[in-house]
Amino acid sequence: MSKAVSKVREARLELYRSKGTIHAKAVAGRFNTARWIMVWLTQIIFYGGCWLRWDTGEGVRQAILFDIVHEKLYLFGLVLWPQDALLLAFMLILAATALFFVTALAGRLFCGFACPQTVYTSIFVWIEARVEGDHLARLKLDRSPMSARKLATKAVKHGIWALVAIWTAITFVGYFTPIRELLPSVAALQTGPWESFWLIFYASFTYVQAGLAREAVCQHMCPYSRFQGVMIDGATASVGYEHRRGEPRGALRHAGSTGDCIDCGICVQVCPTGIDIRDGLQYQCINCGLCVNGCNQVMDKLGAPRGLIRLASENELAGAPKRAGEGKGRRGPGPRVLVYAGLLLLFSVLSVWTLSQRSTLRVNVLRDRGLLSRETAEGRIENDYTLKLINMEEAVRTFRVEVVGLPDLKIEGGSEFTVGPGSIHTVPLVVSSPAEAAPAGARPIEFHTAAVHDAGTASREKSRFILP
Numbered sequence: 259m260s261k262a263v264s265k266v267r268e269a270r271l272e273l274y275r276s277k278g279t280i281h282a283k284a285v286a287g288r289f290n291t292a293r294w295i296m297v298w299l300t301q302i303i304f305y306g307g308c309w310l311r312w313d314t315g316e317g318v319r320q321a322i323l324f325d326i327v328h329e330k331l332y333l334f335g336l337v338l339w340p341q342d343a344l345l346l347a348f349m350l351i352l353a354a355t356a357l358f359f360v361t362a363l364a365g366r367l368f369c370g371f372a373c374p375q376t377v378y379t380s381i382f383v384w385i386e387a388r389v390e391g392d393h394l395a396r397l398k399l400d401r402s403p404m405s406a407r408k409l410a411t412k413a414v415k416h417g418i419w420a421l422v423a424i425w426t427a428i429t430f431v432g433y434f435t436p437i438r439e440l441l442p443s444v445a446a447l448q449t450g451p452w453e454s455f456w457l458i459f460y461a462s463f464t465y466v467q468a469g470l471a472r473e474a475v476c477q478h479m480c481p482y483s484r485f486q487g488v489m490i491d492g493a494t495a496s497v498g499y500e501h502r503r504g505e506p507r508g509a510l511r512h513a514g515s516t517g518d519c520i521d522c523g524i525c526v527q528v529c530p531t532g533i534d535i536r537d538g539l540q541y542q543c544i545n546c547g548l549c550v551n552g553c554n555q556v557m558d559k560l561g562a563p564r565g566l567i568r569l570a571s572e573n574e575l576a577g578a579p580k581r582a583g584e585g586k587g588r589r590g591p592g593p594r595v596l597v598y599a600g601l602l603l604l605f606s607v608l609s610v611w612t613l614s615q616r617s618t619l620r621v622n623v624l625r626d627r628g629l630l631s632r633e634t635a636e637g638r639i640e641n642d643y644t645l646k647l648i649n650m651e652e653a654v655r656t657f658r659v660e661v662v663g664l665p666d667l668k669i670e671g672g673s674e675f676t677v678g679p680g681s682i683h684t685v686p687l688v689v690s691s692p693a694e695a696a697p698a699g700a701r702p703i704e705f706h707t708a709a710v711h712d713a714g715t716a717s718r719e720k721s722r723f724i725l726p
């Protein structure tokens with residue numbers, strides 16, 4: 259084998275996990291508490307959200323539902339239609355900008371505390387620790403030869419993982435198919451093809467990503483870790499090690515010739531991605547802060563100030579005094595933070611404005627091009643139109659239609675139409691005008707539609723009236 263081929267193989271192996279499963283040491287502290295608060299918060303919302311009900315006045319439905327079949331997104335009292343694509347686009351841009359803002363402000367804070375990969379890995383590792391024991395017991399079990407006890411222990415762990423993964427998949431699909439309808443069909447093994455596909459896919463995905471791949475997803479699959487570098491600058495707060503204070507590291511700190519780092523390795527042992535933060539900022543770091551908790555405990559035992567590893571900006575760490583808390587304080591926010599804050603404000607205002615201007619009535623007017631116009635026995639000219647009334651409210655509504663733009667222009671027959679909740683009603687309309695109302699040609703007219711119960715729910719649509 260040539261040297262080049264062997265180098266490529268080594269590089270390929272290095273791209274994936276080369277250390278075996280990482281069994282991080284459990285550590286208590288503020289960051290760990292914050293992580294678990296986020297786990298509880300996000301999972302209460304995720305597992306509980308699909309069970310919430312909403313009374314529309316006409317009936318009760320699931321409060322949060324992405325109804326793909328009927329092209330509607332239900333968010334409590336708000337029902338978004340495909341016609342609300344602009345509002346949805348603003349909301350998505352807002353979410354992306356918020357992520358950029360948080361990243362510019364505090365690095366991969368989202369990764370360490372709110373990313374589903376991190377949250378589910380925490381849950382799966384917690385289950386593993388309950389079944390197999392602490393990190394040392396897990397390491398020992400992994401290295402021991404296969405035995406009945408090892409097989410039974412692993413089977414229990416994988417069984418619980420599978421149950422959590424299946425329930426997670428049911429919950430996920432329950433946001434697209436009402437969960438109260440989905441559960442009986444799952445129990446009876448009668449789910450539809452798409453539901454079956456997503457149940458199997460999402461359960462497998464959760465099991466593999468959170469149980470088996472874990473930190474490898476953050477290190478090798480997540481694109482966010484690769485492009486986060488363009489969102490941060492010297493003022494971005496990230497978990498970092500204060501070289502000036504810690505180096506030269508060594509166990510003989512008391513001798514006075516070394517820094518505060520006693521090279522105990524606790525920061526590496528507690529790291530879920532298995533990296534050494536003392537080597538500097540690395541893309542594998544998810545900013546979880548567990549190494550901060552670990553190192554602070556060591557500093558407490560040594561009677562040294564906390565913060566040898568801490569959440570701090572590159573600027574702060576570079577100019578930090580020998581002891582944390584002395585001298586220079588933190589610098590102000592960097593230009594990226596200000597730009598993202600500006601964009602966040604802009605898209606927040608645009609989203610709120612779009613929502614406030616949103617009407618629950620949409621009207622489409624189509625002039626019947628097959629028939630230009632006709633003259634009646636009374637000497638009036640008639641044109642045909644098709645009106646599409648879209649009632650976006652979850653209640654029956656009656657709408658009154660008027661037409662303006664020419665003298666004595668009127669709708670023949672009734673001009674009030676009742677539309678069911680969340681429905682589209684198509685009505686053929688005949689509009690007539692005196693023949694002498696205007697010179698021959700296509701004259702601009704407008705259809706004014708308003709809800710009978712609320713004049714503010716209104717629409718104006720332009721069209722043309724043909725006079726021969």
Ligand code: SF4
Nearest residue numbers: 519520522523525553
């Ligand atoms: S935990 Fe602190 S003292 Fe121990 S090796 Fe890491 S940085 Fe050094």
Ligand code: SF4
Nearest residue numbers: 529543544546547549
């Ligand atoms: S280096 Fe520290 S902050 Fe980064 S992933 Fe490891 S434990 Fe978390």
